[in-house]
């Protein structure tokens with residue numbers, strides 16, 4: 347059986363913290379960064395439980411600002 | 422294997438479309454415009470039409486689309502995009518020509534241009550972002566505003582006695598002989614986004630094959646104008662907008678070969 351694992355990279359400078367990705371993630375990987383804003387004053391999202399990521403790309407697909415790159419590994 | 426190693430391997434399954442540049446978009450957090458922008462250029466890239474696409478953007482929040490997408494874009498006066506697109510397509514028939522219009526633009530000031538261009542069967546695609554209000558100017562009532570919905574110009578809610586009924590442009594378009602493909606989609610979930618992308622692709626293919634005019638309505642959110650969080654706006658849209666504007670294909674000249682729903 348192949349185990350799938352994934353990773354997400356978030357462009358936190360581009361992120362506006364809309365949280366649609368947090369809602370879309372089936373594995374609860376993403377969370378808003380606590381008490382932090384980016385250079386443009388927006389709160390942003392971080393991958394806090396990255397070991398849970400399965401690389402399904404749901405977060406990237408729903409992101410309106412194209413901030414998320416998703417990697418998936420089959421091993 | 423840890424995160425760094427997975428990224429190192431570089432097996433990317435999703436990234437910002439290459440035709441979307443690094444310019445920060447001016448849209449409010451969670452705006453549906455961003456998702457639709459991505460779909461439009463993903464389809465253009467997949468069809469190999471990056472050098473052959475011309476978008477026409479009238480007034481509305483998406484007037485700045487040309488800043489973010491690396492394709493040719495022509496500005497148009499409020500509501501007049503389908504007339505401008507008609508001219509471009511007739512003079513340059515081998516181009517993919519589409520308009521990108523809001524509901525204030527398409528269903529109000531530009532109703533005549535839109536309906537006539539669709540009825541003439543111009544080989545263009547109209548992408549219609551229906552967020553039920555005028556987004557850019559501060560959330561005023563549009564012809565598409567729902568009954569009872571509060572906006573800055575109907576603070577007690579829209580009443581049909583005073584303001585008339587919500588206008589269903591897409592249903593009207595489906596009755597016109599010139600249209601090839603008329604559909605209503607949304608971009609609030611991954612499944613809906615996939616369907617919307619298929620619909621845009623089908624519309625663009627029709628445009629290139631000269632089958633007639635195509636209308637892709639995207640029922641959208643405007644969280645700033647609706648004064649809700651983006652997540653709440655998506656829920657509100659599901660609960661209220663879809664009852665007035667049900668999703669699905671309304672017309673397809675080649676029914677037998679395509680369904681966005683399947």
Ligand SMILES: Cc1ncc(C[n+]2csc(CCOP(=O)(O)OP(=O)(O)O)c2C)c(N)n1
Nearest residue numbers: 480481482499523524525526554555556557
């Ligand atoms: C001829 C003309 N009339 C009015 C305006 C003011 N105006 C700017 S944006 C806009 C509303 C656009 O709303 P919509 O088409 O729904 O797009 P959205 O901003 O919601 O994406 C209006 C009325 C204008 N720029 N030009």
